[in-house]
Amino acid sequence: MSSDNKAQIAVDKFLQFTDGEVASFFEACVHCGECAEACHFYMATKDPKYTPTYKLFPMVKAYKREKAPLHSIRKMFGLLPPAVTEDELREWETLVYDSCTMCGRCTMVCPMGIDIAGTIRKMREGYAAADIVPDGLKRSVDFVEKTGSPMGVTSKALLAQVKHQEKETGIKIEVDKQGADYMAILSSMEIMGYPEIIGAYAKIFQKAGVSWTISSKAYEATNVGVQIGSGPLAKEIVTRVVDAAEELGVKYVISPECGHAYGAIRWAGPNMVGRPFKFEVVHIIELLDQLRRDGKIPAGAKDGRKMTLHDPCQIIRRGGLLKEPRRLLDESCADFVEMENAGLGNLCCGGGGGVSANPRAAELQNAAFGCKADQLNAIDGLEAVVVPCANCRTVFEEGLEEREIYNLEVLGLGELVAETLKDIEQAEG
Amino acid sequence: MTFLQFVEGPLFYVAAAIFVVGVVYRLIGILRLGGERDLARPNGSATGGAILTVLRHFVPRRTFWRGSSFHFVAGYAFHLGLFVLLLLAAPHVAFLQERVLGFGWPVLPHWAFILTAEVAFAGLIMLWVRRFVDPVQKLISTSGDYAATILTFLVMLTGCLALQESHVALRATHMVFVDIWLIYFPFSRLIHTFTFFFSRAQTGATYGRRGAKL
Numbered sequence: 282m283s284s285d286n287k288a289q290i291a292v293d294k295f296l297q298f299t300d301g302e303v304a305s306f307f308e309a310c311v312h313c314g315e316c317a318e319a320c321h322f323y324m325a326t327k328d329p330k331y332t333p334t335y336k337l338f339p340m341v342k343a344y345k346r347e348k349a350p351l352h353s354i355r356k357m358f359g360l361l362p363p364a365v366t367e368d369e370l371r372e373w374e375t376l377v378y379d380s381c382t383m384c385g386r387c388t389m390v391c392p393m394g395i396d397i398a399g400t401i402r403k404m405r406e407g408y409a410a411a412d413i414v415p416d417g418l419k420r421s422v423d424f425v426e427k428t429g430s431p432m433g434v435t436s437k438a439l440l441a442q443v444k445h446q447e448k449e450t451g452i453k454i455e456v457d458k459q460g461a462d463y464m465a466i467l468s469s470m471e472i473m474g475y476p477e478i479i480g481a482y483a484k485i486f487q488k489a490g491v492s493w494t495i496s497s498k499a500y501e502a503t504n505v506g507v508q509i510g511s512g513p514l515a516k517e518i519v520t521r522v523v524d525a526a527e528e529l530g531v532k533y534v535i536s537p538e539c540g541h542a543y544g545a546i547r548w549a550g551p552n553m554v555g556r557p558f559k560f561e562v563v564h565i566i567e568l569l570d571q572l573r574r575d576g577k578i579p580a581g582a583k584d585g586r587k588m589t590l591h592d593p594c595q596i597i598r599r600g601g602l603l604k605e606p607r608r609l610l611d612e613s614c615a616d617f618v619e620m621e622n623a624g625l626g627n628l629c630c631g632g633g634g635g636v637s638a639n640p641r642a643a644e645l646q647n648a649a650f651g652c653k654a655d656q657l658n659a660i661d662g663l664e665a666v667v668v669p670c671a672n673c674r675t676v677f678e679e680g681l682e683e684r685e686i687y688n689l690e691v692l693g694l695g696e697l698v699a700e701t702l703k704d705i706e707q708a709e710g
Numbered sequence: 711m712t713f714l715q716f717v718e719g720p721l722f723y724v725a726a727a728i729f730v731v732g733v734v735y736r737l738i739g740i741l742r743l744g745g746e747r748d749l750a751r752p753n754g755s756a757t758g759g760a761i762l763t764v765l766r767h768f769v770p771r772r773t774f775w776r777g778s779s780f781h782f783v784a785g786y787a788f789h790l791g792l793f794v795l796l797l798l799a800a801p802h803v804a805f806l807q808e809r810v811l812g813f814g815w816p817v818l819p820h821w822a823f824i825l826t827a828e829v830a831f832a833g834l835i836m837l838w839v840r841r842f843v844d845p846v847q848k849l850i851s852t853s854g855d856y857a858a859t860i861l862t863f864l865v866m867l868t869g870c871l872a873l874q875e876s877h878v879a880l881r882a883t884h885m886v887f888v889d890i891w892l893i894y895f896p897f898s899r900l901i902h903t904f905t906f907f908f909s910r911a912q913t914g915a916t917y918g919r920r921g922a923k924l
Contacts (some may be wrong), residue, residue, distance in 0.1 A: 300743050300745040300746075301740060301741055301742070301744050301745050302916070304743045305740055305905055305909045305912050308909070309905040309908065310902075311899060311902050312841075312847065312850045312852065313781055313847070314846035314847045315777065315781060317846045318774060318777030318778070319774060319777075323846075329846045330849065332846050332850055334850060335849060348743075350735060350736045350738075350739025350740060351732065351735065351736050351739070351896065354897060355897055358897075360854075388913060389924060390770065390771070390774040390777070391767070392767055392770075392906070393905075393909040393910060394763050394913040394914065395909055395913065396913045396916065396917075399916070547750065548920060551749035552746065552749050552750065556749060557750075597922075598922060599917065599920070599922060599924075600920060601754065601917070603922075622773045625923065626771065626774075
């Protein structure tokens with residue numbers, strides 16, 4: 282691929298993805314720089330290059346040069362920006378991939394309400410098409426192509442974890458059960474790192490009398506296509522789940538405690554596949570909240586530790602599930618305290634949007650987690666933090682380790698709910 | 711025809727026509743880029759979200775108050791000041807009545823004009839200076855940002871000089887800058903006067919469907 286070609290391929294994609302919505306954003310930005318104040322990468326480094334709107338510059342240039350209304354008149358007066366070059370795209374690569382988790386916090390502060398996160402997602406389409414992407418994400422893509430999972434989790438590995446959880450809980454977990462109501466999908470990180478969530482599902486759903494299953498063909502929820510910016514790959518990953526769910530005839534697919542996985546299948550999914558699904562996608566937090574309110578999983582003795590909640594960006598800010606986790610926590614723990622800016626204004630963990638899969642960004646991710654660590658440290662006597670996203674959870678564990686904070690437990694919401702169910706023995710705190 | 715007659719006669723009408731046609735063309739052009747229908751099952755109202763986001767982003771959220779206060783104060787001082795001057799300054803109302811609309815409305819007393827102009831100037835200068843003092847804004851500001859700011863400043867400055875209506879030349883200078891400003895507007899960053907609404911509404915609609923209140 283020649284150099285001009287790469288730039289042209291990227292620019293073509295930029296232009297293709299600049300629809301009325303993105304154009305409105307580009308036409309509204311007045312370069313006030315407020316977005317920097319909301320970005321954890323800027324907050325952690327104070328480096329102006331991490332200003333969110335600056336990360337979009339190559340895409341803005343392509344638009345102004347070739348697509349913006351009245352650009353031909355501006356051209357006559359020499360008012361167009363120069364063409365986007367490959368060098369420039371490469372210079373911007375770390376801004377587009379390493380220093381944006383697509384958390385959307387900048388939108389909250391933007392006087393114009395510009396969705397920079399959503400636009401970065403589209404900008405990455407240009408980068409992926411031109412193959413200017415971080416090696417770490419490329420490796421994830423290779424794994425997905427070989428095994429269907431970004432961490433190389435095979436169905437054998439999944440089945441082994443399921444067996445293990447059956448033994449732990451003494452509850453039968455039916456795989457590939459035709460006609461079940463719910464089909465659960467999981468993130469690689471959960472299957473390999475936190476398999477107890479499978480046992481938690483088993484306990485909760487048994488208590489609630491919910492019929493559920495896991496597909497041995499489509500168990501992976503993580504969508505690396507969304508992270509790297511490859512529409513075709515993202516569609517392939519979603520399609521695998523859709524096919525399996527429609528084959529099993531389930532009514533619902535349960536999106537797990539994973540941020541981007543939720544956005545990928547719940548909000549982007551039907552648009553990628555080009556039709557509404559024959560089932561509904563529910564987030565596990567939504568489902569647990571619903572079951573709780575229907576009285577099917579009454580809470581028992583509360584966990585007595587002082588706890589707080591981390592709001593995963595894609596589930597809360599960009600996903601709309603603000604009240605559900607709080608209602609569940611109110612009934613599951615006795616001493617719940619909110620972090621500063623909790624809810625919509627929460628700070629990202631620093632590792633979303635593919636950043637944690639990109640080793641090149643490790644130092645920056647750790648610096649950004651520092652903002653989160655400060656919020657945790659600001660709560661006196663905090664004993665545990667509930668992190669309902671497996672990816673955030675890993676980032677938390679690494680970040681706390683890095684800071685030698687060992688007295689703070691990081692746990693998932695599903696596990697906490699399972700452990701505090703009525704009639705089920707209270708887990709030791 | 712005197713120079714003054716030219717700049718507030720034919721040139722003004724041409725400039726005003728370019729302004730109106732250019733702005734309408736550009737805004738329609740943006741909307742015509744369209745988008746695909748969202749097929750995901752909604753969890754809230756797109757229209758409600760759009761309205762909420764348009765209104766909500768007029769004022770910074772508490773979370774960001776500290777970082778946003780400079781732009782909030784300077785931004786409102788300038789923009790509100792400018793709108794008040796534009797719509798309520800006695801010469802403006804007289805001009806619009808004579809040349810364009812045929813009717814007028816009550817105007818600001820002289821002292822209120824001076825006060826408003828001071829507030830607007832203070833706001834504009836604060837916004838302008840911050841562009842080259844603040845490291846973030848310095849990095850992201852483009853020549854277009856400065857051009858729009860400087861041109862608006864000159865329109866305001868010459869407007870104040872022309873206030874006493876003591877010299878025909880001062881009024882003519884003001885009108886020249888007004889005409890340039892009107893012609894430049896549709897091609898420039900000044901379009902944010904209208905596009906802020908599109909941008910907020912788009913985001914509000916997208917996230918409103920998800921039940922999220924961005």
